Amino acid sequence: MRSPLLVAQKITVSFGSARSQVQALAGTDLEIFPGESLAIVGESGSGKTTLLRACLGLTAISGGYASLFGKDLSLCSRGELVFLRRRSGYVPQDPFGCVPPTLSALDAVSEPMLIADSPGKKRASERAGELLVECGLADREIWKERVRFSLSGGQRQRVSIARALALDPELLLADEPASMQDAATRKGIMEILRKRCEKGMGLVMATHDLLLASASASRVMVLYRGHVVETGPSKDLLSTPAHPYTRALGAALPGMGHSPQILVRRTDSLSGKTGCVFSARCPRRTEKCSTPPFLIQIGAGRTVACWNPGG
Numbered sequence: 001m002r003s004p005l006l007v008a009q010k011i012t013v014s015f016g017s018a019r020s021q022v023q024a025l026a027g028t029d030l031e032i033f034p035g036e037s038l039a040i041v042g043e044s045g046s047g048k049t050t051l052l053r054a055c056l057g058l059t060a061i062s063g064g065y066a067s068l069f070g071k072d073l074s075l076c077s078r079g080e081l082v083f084l085r086r087r088s089g090y091v092p093q094d095p096f097g098c099v100p101p102t103l104s105a106l107d108a109v110s111e112p113m114l115i116a117d118s119p120g121k122k123r124a125s126e127r128a129g130e131l132l133v134e135c136g137l138a139d140r141e142i143w144k145e146r147v148r149f150s151l152s153g154g155q156r157q158r159v160s161i162a163r164a165l166a167l168d169p170e171l172l173l174a175d176e177p178a179s180m181q182d183a184a185t186r187k188g189i190m191e192i193l194r195k196r197c198e199k200g201m202g203l204v205m206a207t208h209d210l211l212l213a214s215a216s217a218s219r220v221m222v223l224y225r226g227h228v229v230e231t232g233p234s235k236d237l238l239s240t241p242a243h244p245y246t247r248a249l250g251a252a253l254p255g256m257g258h259s260p261q262i263l264v265r266r267t268d269s270l271s272g273k274t275g276c277v278f279s280a281r282c283p284r285r286t287e288k289c290s291t292p293p294f295l296i297q298i299g300a301g302r303t304v305a306c307w308n309p310g311g
Contacts, residue, residue, distance in 0.1 A: 003069075005068070006032040007065075008028060008031070011029075011061050012026060013025040014062045030204070032171065032202040034170070034200045037194075037197050038204050038218075039214075041222050041249065042208065043208055047223050048206035049093055049175050051223070055068070055204070057084075068085075069087060069171075089167070089171070091157075095153065096153070098160055101148035101149065104144050104145060104146055105151065105159045110128040111166075128162070132159070135162045137155060142155065157180045158181075170201060170202065171201065171203075190215070205217060211238070214237065217234055218234060220233075220234045226277075228295065229245050230306075233300075236301075242309040245278050275291055276289045276290075276292060276307070284310070293305045
């Protein structure tokens with residue numbers, strides 16, 4: 001029986017003081033097995049980055065449970081966390097600040113291998129070069145450039161991806177890994193990750209792009225203001241979205257054929273705090289939406305948190 005690489009149960013994360021708190025995640029569940037790929041979709045502020053960081057123990061959780069490779073993160077020592085993270089890869093959303101400013105592209109990718117005492121310096125440099133070529137940076141002159149100051153945003157992002165793959169991770173958490181790429185390089189990056197998944201790597205990817213999510217992952221989770229509103233196989237969820245928010249995301253994509261969703265503009269007075277988190281903006285809300293919905297199964301592998309779902 002396969003064991004999950006990552007398990008998150010009812011994760012809650014809040015920021016702020018005791019007197020004034022903002023809930024970034026509200027009871028989120030997540031499970032990834034070897035070879036699986038999951039895309040977390042939502043607009044800015046939905047909780048995507050917070051969820052990825054919480055699953056690595058980089059952001060403290062205020063409720064719930066998270067485990068990596070069967071180890072409860074809340075019970076791990078600093079040394080144990082370092083060991084677990086070496087089995088994982090992480091692509092931060094910001095490629096500008098994730099690499100020390102003095103490192104060249106080649107050194108940035110070599111560094112994780114040298115820290116982990118994997119190969120010698122020569123082999124680490126050779127392997128780093130292979131990863132940079134794989135990520136579309138074949139020009140050796142680029143390898144010598146300092147990442148922070150000399151490379152474009154797209155190049156820095158590819159260095160960040162190569163760096164995350166340096167230790168051949170069993171699990172990769174990638175936050176908007178193709179946001180700074182053009183169409184050609186975006187396709188190449190996602191193909192690299194797909195091939196890794198075929199070899200057994202687990203992938204959790206955060207993105208605001210529903211179309212990219214459906215093309216790059218087998219499953220999709222839709223987040224809205226820290227709440228999971230819909231989950232399902234990527235192709236099904238894109239073609240027949242059930243939650244009004246998912247439909248709105250699909251309608252924003254050119255050529256998808258979904259009817260436009262007219263959303264109420266979100267304001268403080270329409271917070272939706274007493275019922276469905278989306279009710280303040282939902283064009284289909286009813287009296288029942290004053291009660292918070294829970295995730296219900298609507299098909300094979302599909303769930304939705306809505307009192308009035310529709311395809």
